[in-house]
Amino acid sequence: MTRALPFVVFLAAGFTVPWIGSTYALGVGLQLGMWIALTQSWIILSGMAGYISLGHAVFFGLGAYFVVMTWEVIPIWLSLPLAGLITFLFAVIISVPVLRVRGPYFVILTFGIAELVKYVVILIESSFGQYSRLLFGTPEIGDLYWVMLALAIAATALSYWIRFTRFGHGLLAIREDEEAAQSIGIPIVRYKTLAYGLSGIIPAMVGGVMALRTNYFEPEQAFDPIVSFTIITMAIVGGSDDARGPLLGAAFFTFLSEMLWASAPQGYLIILGVILIAFILLMPNGICGRIFPPAGSRI
Amino acid sequence: MFRRLLLGLVTAIALTGWVSAQAADPVRIGFSISETGLFAPGAAKQIKSYDLWRELVNAKGGLDVAGTKRPVEFVKYDDQSAPANAVKIYEKLITDDKVDLLFPPFGTVMHLAIVPLLERYKFPMVANTASSVHIREIKPGNIWFTSPSIHDKWAEELVKLAKQAGVSRLALLSNAIPPANEVRRFIIPELEKAKIEIVVNEVWPPSINDMTAVLSQVKKAAPDGVIVLSLPNDSVLYTRQANELGIDAKFQFVAIGPAGAAYRKMFGPKLDGIVMLGHWTPERKEWPQAKEFYDAYVAKYNEPPDYLDSALSYISCQVTEQAVAKAGLDLDKLRETISTGTFETINGPIRFKGVENAVLPVSFLQHQGGKIELIWPSSLATAQYKPRSK
Amino acid sequence: MIDILLSEQLLAAAIITGTLYALVALGLNLVYGTMRLLNIAHGELVMLGAYVASSGYNYFGISPLVGVIGAGVLTGLMGAAVYIFLFRNLLVKPELSRRLEANSLLIFFGAIVILQNIVALAFTGTPRGYRYLDGVIHFGGVALTENRLAGFLIAAAICLATAIFLRASIVGVAIKALIQDRRAAGLVGINVDRIQLLSLTLGFSIGGVAGALVSMTQEITPFMGFPYTMAAFVVIILGGLGNLVGGIAAGLVLGFIQIYGVALTSPQWNSILLYGAFVAVLVLRPQGIMRGGRGVR
Numbered sequence: 002m003t004r005a006l007p008f009v010v011f012l013a014a015g016f017t018v019p020w021i022g023s024t025y026a027l028g029v030g031l032q033l034g035m036w037i038a039l040t041q042s043w044i045i046l047s048g049m050a051g052y053i054s055l056g057h058a059v060f061f062g063l064g065a066y067f068v069v070m071t072w073e074v075i076p077i078w079l080s081l082p083l084a085g086l087i088t089f090l091f092a093v094i095i096s097v098p099v100l101r102v103r104g105p106y107f108v109i110l111t112f113g114i115a116e117l118v119k120y121v122v123i124l125i126e127s128s129f130g131q132y133s134r135l136l137f138g139t140p141e142i143g144d145l146y147w148v149m150l151a152l153a154i155a156a157t158a159l160s161y162w163i164r165f166t167r168f169g170h171g172l173l174a175i176r177e178d179e180e181a182a183q184s185i186g187i188p189i190v191r192y193k194t195l196a197y198g199l200s201g202i203i204p205a206m207v208g209g210v211m212a213l214r215t216n217y218f219e220p221e222q223a224f225d226p227i228v229s230f231t232i233i234t235m236a237i238v239g240g241s242d243d244a245r246g247p248l249l250g251a252a253f254f255t256f257l258s259e260m261l262w263a264s265a266p267q268g269y270l271i272i273l274g275v276i277l278i279a280f281i282l283l284m285p286n287g288i289c290g291r292i293f294p295p296a297g298s299r300i
Numbered sequence: 301m302f303r304r305l306l307l308g309l310v311t312a313i314a315l316t317g318w319v320s321a322q323a324a325d326p327v328r329i330g331f332s333i334s335e336t337g338l339f340a341p342g343a344a345k346q347i348k349s350y351d352l353w354r355e356l357v358n359a360k361g362g363l364d365v366a367g368t369k370r371p372v373e374f375v376k377y378d379d380q381s382a383p384a385n386a387v388k389i390y391e392k393l394i395t396d397d398k399v400d401l402l403f404p405p406f407g408t409v410m411h412l413a414i415v416p417l418l419e420r421y422k423f424p425m426v427a428n429t430a431s432s433v434h435i436r437e438i439k440p441g442n443i444w445f446t447s448p449s450i451h452d453k454w455a456e457e458l459v460k461l462a463k464q465a466g467v468s469r470l471a472l473l474s475n476a477i478p479p480a481n482e483v484r485r486f487i488i489p490e491l492e493k494a495k496i497e498i499v500v501n502e503v504w505p506p507s508i509n510d511m512t513a514v515l516s517q518v519k520k521a522a523p524d525g526v527i528v529l530s531l532p533n534d535s536v537l538y539t540r541q542a543n544e545l546g547i548d549a550k551f552q553f554v555a556i557g558p559a560g561a562a563y564r565k566m567f568g569p570k571l572d573g574i575v576m577l578g579h580w581t582p583e584r585k586e587w588p589q590a591k592e593f594y595d596a597y598v599a600k601y602n603e604p605p606d607y608l609d610s611a612l613s614y615i616s617c618q619v620t621e622q623a624v625a626k627a628g629l630d631l632d633k634l635r636e637t638i639s640t641g642t643f644e645t646i647n648g649p650i651r652f653k654g655v656e657n658a659v660l661p662v663s664f665l666q667h668q669g670g671k672i673e674l675i676w677p678s679s680l681a682t683a684q685y686k687p688r689s690k
Numbered sequence: 691m692i693d694i695l696l697s698e699q700l701l702a703a704a705i706i707t708g709t710l711y712a713l714v715a716l717g718l719n720l721v722y723g724t725m726r727l728l729n730i731a732h733g734e735l736v737m738l739g740a741y742v743a744s745s746g747y748n749y750f751g752i753s754p755l756v757g758v759i760g761a762g763v764l765t766g767l768m769g770a771a772v773y774i775f776l777f778r779n780l781l782v783k784p785e786l787s788r789r790l791e792a793n794s795l796l797i798f799f800g801a802i803v804i805l806q807n808i809v810a811l812a813f814t815g816t817p818r819g820y821r822y823l824d825g826v827i828h829f830g831g832v833a834l835t836e837n838r839l840a841g842f843l844i845a846a847a848i849c850l851a852t853a854i855f856l857r858a859s860i861v862g863v864a865i866k867a868l869i870q871d872r873r874a875a876g877l878v879g880i881n882v883d884r885i886q887l888l889s890l891t892l893g894f895s896i897g898g899v900a901g902a903l904v905s906m907t908q909e910i911t912p913f914m915g916f917p918y919t920m921a922a923f924v925v926i927i928l929g930g931l932g933n934l935v936g937g938i939a940a941g942l943v944l945g946f947i948q949i950y951g952v953a954l955t956s957p958q959w960n961s962i963l964l965y966g967a968f969v970a971v972l973v974l975r976p977q978g979i980m981r982g983g984r985g986v987r
Contacts, residue, residue, distance in 0.1 A: 024395040098973040105728050108795045110972045117965035124958055132478035135416050215387050216416030222384035230803055263377050267807040274804035281793045336814040380815055505957050509908045513699055516833045544826055
């Protein structure tokens with residue numbers, strides 16, 4: 002039962018927050034949901050398949066951009082899923098050249114792509130004479146919270162469920178030894194592409210929700226490398242081999258951030274960096290790796 | 301978590317200490333300012349105005365809140381020149397810190413970023429260092445722009461001034477930052493209408509550090525007028541490198557920066573003749589508060605105020621102050637009062653129509669013999685435009 | 691348009707930019723070639739060098755041309771420290787060593803964030819600049835500020851000296867040998883440990899030196915490092931990983947691409963060209979376009 006405890010606790014907390022009746026609490030809850038959803042999606046590609054993405058913010062930003070551009074043109078209940086779909090297609094299309102690059106080069110390539118897309122969006126915006134977009138009349142924070150909760154639950158469910166599928170096992174095999182996996186007949190190209198695409202859908206929708214929440218879109222912020230960096234840190238600290246890892250990692254850093262982001266923003270990031278490095282060297286399986294050791298049945 | 305506990309404890313102790321003293325509850329005014337980052341040099345002048353205002357108000361016994369005087373306290377955060385941070389901070393100020401009033405951040409970009417937020421929470425705020433045609437798209441109600449320099453009007457007036465100054469061949473240089481770019485979009489067709497030939501047309505990134513290439517072009521083209529749509533940093537760079545390369549057009553307009561103290565200190569007499577954006581000057585006798593503000597500022601900071609940003613920031617404080625005196629801290633009443641009232645400021649009387657300043661026209665200043673005079677429009681001018689002699 | 695493209699001003703700018711890129715990449719290449727480390731924090735060394743030089747000038751009045759030495763020493767010491775404490779000690783433990791190599795990129799990413807924010811905390815994120823040697827020199831049809839010229843000359847000198855060093859001195863040859871085949875180098879009696887220490891120190895140091903040079907001509911912020919990292923990677927891949935001389939040529943190529951690209955389009959394309967080159971190079975030509983390098987395996 003203890004194995005399922007984190008899921009239960011987070012689910013319960015997720016449904017309780019709105020009843021606290023504080024806008025501030027809803028804001029924090031939204032943040033937490035966002036990070037959980039982002040990190041779980043990241044794990045599908047980087048934790049399970051071992052293709053570490055240093056530029057995951059690109060999906061977040063694309064989703065946000067799509068929602069912002071179609072604001073008041075398409076209703077939200079349509080634009081959010083569409084954002085996810087379009088980002089999925091984008092990921093699949095660029096995966097053709099991108100996934101051919103292996104190892105550490107893939108990692109830095111993902112970073113480069115995120116930055117490139119960012120500057121392209123800046124250029125597009127500038128050609129429209131825009132710099133940032135303001136959204137008026139977006140949904141109440143309470144409503145957005147439910148959407149984000151749904152996304153977080155979906156991402157966690159996906160991350161959990163995948164491990165039981167053939168697809169998931171295939172990804173793990175790819176991570177361990179790609180050539181061997183190929184030689185035993187695993188369709189590595191198809192699986193990698195699918196993982197890449199899947200890891201982008203929910204982040205795109207999350208990006209859209211956040212754009213609606215802040216009423217403000219700016220490429221520098223939507224495609225911020227710090228978003229990518231935070232995702233990785235949460236995954237490593239929480240544990241990237243487990244669907245519970247992101248829950249713990251996200252919770253830890255969301256609360257740390259709430260205390261520090263306004264008064265000591267640089268201090269917060271320094272702590273983030275130090276913790277990341279410490280965990281990589283000392284506890285690479287994250288907190289989850291400690292509490293729920295991987296030996297035996299892996300969730 | 302801990303911090304909150306500690307804060308609560310400290311506040312409790314402080315409050316008990318307060319009881320033995322006299323005071324009423326302080327009025328908490330929240331804002332974020334760019335203490336670091338790209339906008340920091342500009343924002344520095346704004347915070348100085350804010351601090352001066354708070355000092356003067358507290359010296360008089362506090363802010364008049366519909367009859368009761370209460371001391372003013374600032375709740376301030378650094379947005380690090382990132383508009384996204386400003387959005388988060390203002391939300392925190394409203395929902396977590398629960399401040400009584402809001403003051404604006406620095407700059408057009410920041411102002412616009414928080415407008416939807418103000419709408420969402422229905423929190424009124426008087427703006428200062430911002431101007432953009434986009435403000436007309438904003439439903440009036442929670443923000444009022446004190447700056448008269450809306451970009452399309454500004455562009456129009458500037459071209460009129462240039463035409464009157466006899467400019468026929470012009471170099472148009474601009475920072476890529478959106479407000480500057482906006483002016484540029486309006487100025488180009490105006491220049492064409494006025495039959496002024498644009499001989500050089502360049503845009504540079506905000507982080508530019510060397511203008512030699514661009515300015516060599518300008519020197520070669522030898523225009524008789526140069527318009528530089530710049531921020532404080534590139535204004536400095538432009539002036540210095542233009543002097544070095546010997547650009548001596550008789551009409552030189554440098555948008556933002558030359559009205560500030562540091563700039564004047566750096567260039568001294570070389571500034572003479574430079575025209576810039578601004579609508580305030582202590583030289584105008586019809587605005588008695590102007591000289592008072594000037595003197596108070598110099599007394600406190602040992603340097604003159606920036607004629608654009610320092611003045612605007614102080615004006616927004618004054619409007620807020622006078623509105624609160626009438627309406628108290630009730631947000632709905634405040635909104636009503638600001639929308640309909642007339643306010644006596646260091647820039648003369650001000651009132652708003654919708655979101656715009658209904659009284660002040662677009663104006664320009666010029667450095668003349670060590671002083672800054674208002675040269676346009678003639679209805680407000682304290683001196684006539686003089687071409688640069690070089 | 692054509693006369694701008696053919697102008698000597700643009701040519702000079704391209705050569706100068708290219709040389710600086712070559713210098714930055716040289717440092718990265720030394721580190722990668724000998725230790726197979728993709729140091730994505732390399733741009734932060736440039737940033738640190740810039741801060742050393744500008745602080746030296748702003749607070750102590752020390753000329754940045756002298757500050758170059760200080761910057762090089764500081765970052766060089768950092769390189770030595772990283773090698774001695776991180777690699778020499780940690781790599782002894784097989785468990786940690788495995789984790790290190792697998793995750794070195796993430797560790798460097800963490801280092802980037804830490805470095806950027808420590809500097810931001812110490813110096814604030816407000817951009818700094820200073821004026822030094824900013825008289826304008828004219829020769830031919832070219833107008834240059836003196837500091838750009840100085841930066842270029844010093845960068846070119848270092849690149850040249852390094853090229854000669856690698857060819858002519860025994861230590862230089864040893865470095866090349868190590869880059870080529872580490873195990874074989876050890877077998878022929880090269881003190882691998884010492885050469886690695888030297889390479890890391892030198893590589894980091896060159897990064898700092900480059901930073902000091904660019905500090906004279908550009909705005910200095912804690913976040914100025916990324917573009918240099920990107921440029922360095924483009925250059926070392928184009929020139930062939932580990933091919934130090936090829937990297938110098940590739941640096942010039944990148945300088946040309948960027949300067950002429952911007953002239954043909956607009957300053958807003960600056961970053962797109964840089965990052966676009968980065969992505970393209972990784973995706974399309976992993977072997978590099980110069981001979982003598984090893985590909986992206």
